[in-house]
Amino acid sequence: MTSTSTRDLVSQPYKYGFVTEIETDKIDKGLSEEVVRLISSKKDEPEFLLNFRLKAFRHWLTLDEPDWAALGYEAIDYQDIIYYAAPKQQAKKASLDEVDPKLLETFDKLGIPLSEQKRLSNVAVDAVFDSVSIATTYKEKLAEHGVVFCSFTEAVKDHPELIEKYLGSVVASNDNYFAALNSAVFSDGSFVFIPKGVECPMELSTYFRINSGDTGQFERTLIVAEEGASVSYLEGCTAPMFDTNQLHAAVVELVVLDDASIKYSTVQNWYAGDENGVGGIYNFVTKRGQCRGARSRISWTQVETGSAITWKYPSCVLQGADSVGEFYSVALTNNCQQADTGTKMIHVGPRTRSTIVSKGISAGRSSNSYRGLVQMGPGAKGARNYSQCDSMLIGDQAAANTYPYIRSQQPQAAIEHEASTCRISEDQLFYLQSRGIGFEEAVSMMVSGFCRDVFNQLPMEFAAEADKLLALKLEGSVG
Amino acid sequence: MIRPDAELLLDITDLHASVEDQPILKGVNLQVRSGEIHAVMGRNGSGKSTLSKVLAGHPAYRVTSGTVRYRGENLFELEAEERARLGVFLGFQYPVEIPGVSNLEFLRVATNARRLKQNLEELDTFDFEDHVHERLKVVQMDPAFLERSVNEGFSGGEKKRNEILQMALLEPVVAILDETDSGLDIDALRIVAGGVNQLANANNATLLITHYQRLLDEITPDYVHVMASGRILRTGGRELALELEQIGYDWVDKELAAQGVA
Numbered sequence: 016m017t018s019t020s021t022r023d024l025v026s027q028p029y030k031y032g033f034v035t036e037i038e039t040d041k042i043d044k045g046l047s048e049e050v051v052r053l054i055s056s057k058k059d060e061p062e063f064l065l066n067f068r069l070k071a072f073r074h075w076l077t078l079d080e081p082d083w084a085a086l087g088y089e090a091i092d093y094q095d096i097i098y099y100a101a102p103k104q105q106a107k108k109a110s111l112d113e114v115d116p117k118l119l120e121t122f123d124k125l126g127i128p129l130s131e132q133k134r135l136s137n138v139a140v141d142a143v144f145d146s147v148s149i150a151t152t153y154k155e156k157l158a159e160h161g162v163v164f165c166s167f168t169e170a171v172k173d174h175p176e177l178i179e180k181y182l183g184s185v186v187a188s189n190d191n192y193f194a195a196l197n198s199a200v201f202s203d204g205s206f207v208f209i210p211k212g213v214e215c216p217m218e219l220s221t222y223f224r225i226n227s228g229d230t231g232q233f234e235r236t237l238i239v240a241e242e243g244a245s246v247s248y249l250e251g252c253t254a255p256m257f258d259t260n261q262l263h264a265a266v267v268e269l270v271v272l273d274d275a276s277i278k279y280s281t282v283q284n285w286y287a288g289d290e291n292g293v294g295g296i297y298n299f300v301t302k303r304g305q306c307r308g309a310r311s312r313i314s315w316t317q318v319e320t321g322s323a324i325t326w327k328y329p330s331c332v333l334q335g336a337d338s339v340g341e342f343y344s345v346a347l348t349n350n351c352q353q354a355d356t357g358t359k360m361i362h363v364g365p366r367t368r369s370t371i372v373s374k375g376i377s378a379g380r381s382s383n384s385y386r387g388l389v390q391m392g393p394g395a396k397g398a399r400n401y402s403q404c405d406s407m408l409i410g411d412q413a414a415a416n417t418y419p420y421i422r423s424q425q426p427q428a429a430i431e432h433e434a435s436t437c438r439i440s441e442d443q444l445f446y447l448q449s450r451g452i453g454f455e456e457a458v459s460m461m462v463s464g465f466c467r468d469v470f471n472q473l474p475m476e477f478a479a480e481a482d483k484l485l486a487l488k489l490e491g492s493v494g
Numbered sequence: 495m496i497r498p499d500a501e502l503l504l505d506i507t508d509l510h511a512s513v514e515d516q517p518i519l520k521g522v523n524l525q526v527r528s529g530e531i532h533a534v535m536g537r538n539g540s541g542k543s544t545l546s547k548v549l550a551g552h553p554a555y556r557v558t559s560g561t562v563r564y565r566g567e568n569l570f571e572l573e574a575e576e577r578a579r580l581g582v583f584l585g586f587q588y589p590v591e592i593p594g595v596s597n598l599e600f601l602r603v604a605t606n607a608r609r610l611k612q613n614l615e616e617l618d619t620f621d622f623e624d625h626v627h628e629r630l631k632v633v634q635m636d637p638a639f640l641e642r643s644v645n646e647g648f649s650g651g652e653k654k655r656n657e658i659l660q661m662a663l664l665e666p667v668v669a670i671l672d673e674t675d676s677g678l679d680i681d682a683l684r685i686v687a688g689g690v691n692q693l694a695n696a697n698n699a700t701l702l703i704t705h706y707q708r709l710l711d712e713i714t715p716d717y718v719h720v721m722a723s724g725r726i727l728r729t730g731g732r733e734l735a736l737e738l739e740q741i742g743y744d745w746v747d748k749e750l751a752a753q754g755v756a
């Protein structure tokens with residue numbers, strides 16, 4: 016009989032696994048107070064920032080790496096990592112024409128053309144290569160609207176007052192182990208500022224690329240939306256294939272004032288390691304947004320498909336009355352990938368509302384956990400939360416877990432939680448096949464049906480891409 | 495309609511097949527020509543449903559020996575989806591539910607996969623809507639079912655109508671209907687049988703797998719086969735079905751014993 020067994024399919028190779036040969040300015044491996052000072056001086060930073068780093072570093076030394084997540088990996092040797100690597104070119108160029116063509120080529124290959132002629136028409140892009148931002152498109156056009164979109168390094172130079180005001184105001188430098196590490200050694204990232212009453216005229220996007228094999232990536236993103244402002248922001252990430260693991264520990268902070276909104280979408284496709292679990296990115300990320308103003312809104316949408324390890328809980332602190340937090344997530348793990356991801360919705364203000372929709376797909380021998388906290392504080396009178404956590408298993412060797420935590424100190428708050436687990440069965444696949452639909456298309460139809468609620472939240476340009484990415488990732492999954 | 499010169503669509507020779515190493519089919523021989531309607535009857539466990547699954551290419555069924563030629567081609571060299579595209583259709587006894595996949599989208603993808611093989615143009619979303627609405631009439635189905643997930647929350651009768659709708663869209667050359675009558679009340683049975691009759695023509699063939707005569711009151715078979723112990727024990731015309739209705743299957747055991755099979 017020639018029917019395809021799900022086990023027979025061979026994995027699709029990772030398309031973004033190439034390395035760019037480029038001269039790099041790297042510092043020596045290892046982490047110490049001197050290294051923190053060196054990074055700060057390389058970036059010619061103001062004193063407040065150096066102090067921020069040093070405080071974080073000293074605190075980090077007192078912390079132990081967290082072990083509560085459902086993740087298993089060999090201990091990370093923090094002295095065996097390079098904390099700063101930058102492509103050798105002089106300070107950021109005024110014009111893209113001066114950027115090393117090799118770098119432009121790299122982003123071209125990744126499908127992120129930066130040059131004037133080819134750039135995406137309605138998306139402004141900040142391209143981050145290893146530790147530094149190499150180019151930001153449409154900056155001038157955005158500036159006409161008063162929107163600031165630039166690399167973190169530039170923001171420190173051009174808008175130090177904003178950085179000083181907001182940096183660490185949502186994720187404190189002592190928030191957790193990885194946030195403290197990031198606060199000590201972060202090298203670059205993106206900064207977005209949308210002034211009062213401005214609706215950002217285009218999608219903003221940052222594309223992160225890890226290139227070096229022994230370098231950690233520690234970027235920092237800060238987005239501030241003033242009263243009545245709104246913005247939609249998307250980040251994407253890829254990395255070359257190495258048989259060693261690289262550490263990625265980012266921090267993202269969002270601040271939203273009265274009536275403002277931020278929609279933050281992520282398509283994460285870091286290298287996941289090979290089918291035996293060798294190599295891949297360790298992704299330990301702290302993302303949090305604060306709805307400070309009344310009627311403000313933060314919406315996180317994430318499509319997590321890459322990384323060997325994902326540890327990530329994009330959260331909302333709903334302070335302002337009537338503020339809204341949303342979390343839409345698709346996390347797909349295959350082969351030996353492990354993901355422990357979810358969200359925290361901290362209801363502080365009255366009548367705050369939150370929605371959590373999480374879709375976990377586990378294939379191969381992978382493990383996929385949803386971990387989420389819904390907390391109703393004493394002031395959250397009339398607050399509401401709705402959570403839905405669905406897991407889909409492909410094959411019989413993958414694991415799915417759901418860890419919902421609920422804390423309420425407010426009797427007049429409503430919390431609803433629904434969870435389900437399903438498995439793609441041989442009979443469902445055969446049914447679709449017996450109607451002429453190929454095996455892989457059948458799997459991807461079922462998976463994208465499962466994820467539809469989340470994909471509908473992605474900006475249009477990226478929804479189709481996310482669908483394709485998932486199909487690609489599942490090619491060769493066990494059934 | 496029997497025409498000896500009609501194209502031989504399905505040629506099953508000494509077919510043996512197992513499930514989990516348990517032999518179920520033990521030498522099936524059957525020839526189906528275009529224009530013919532065959533009924534395969536028999537008790538539970540006689541191998542009727544296994545035969546349908548083997549023909550459609552279900553991965554859990556293993557062919558151990560014998561051949562099946564479909565329009566001259568070795569059927570077992572084709573993947574399940576390829577068989578479907580070439581015109582082999584299985585109407586399921588228990589159509590599965592596929593949550594999250596829109597019925598309309600599913601029908602469109604399936605129809606286009608078949609049309610591509612027939613060298614017909616693929617239908618875009620708009621053309622397909624017109625096409626499917628016209629076909630809905632065959633089974634008097636409410637268009638609301640197109641908007642739902644595939645078979646999800648459908649009643650037994652609605653699932654069977656959805657099967658015949660798929661048959662109407664895919665225009666199969668050989669349609670194998672596995673207990674399409676099971677679980678249907680008489681009105682639903684008439685609608686489903688009416689659909690099958692409308693779709694049968696001189697260029698295709700239908701294989702009805704059923705326990706009961708009542709489906710054959712609605713669809714007149716050219717041949718009736720009685721399966722027992724993984725083989726076709728007896729073949730006759732429609733009168734054989736009527737006879738079975740009278741005398742039941744007790745004679746089967748005797749005949750098998752006489753052949754030394756039971």
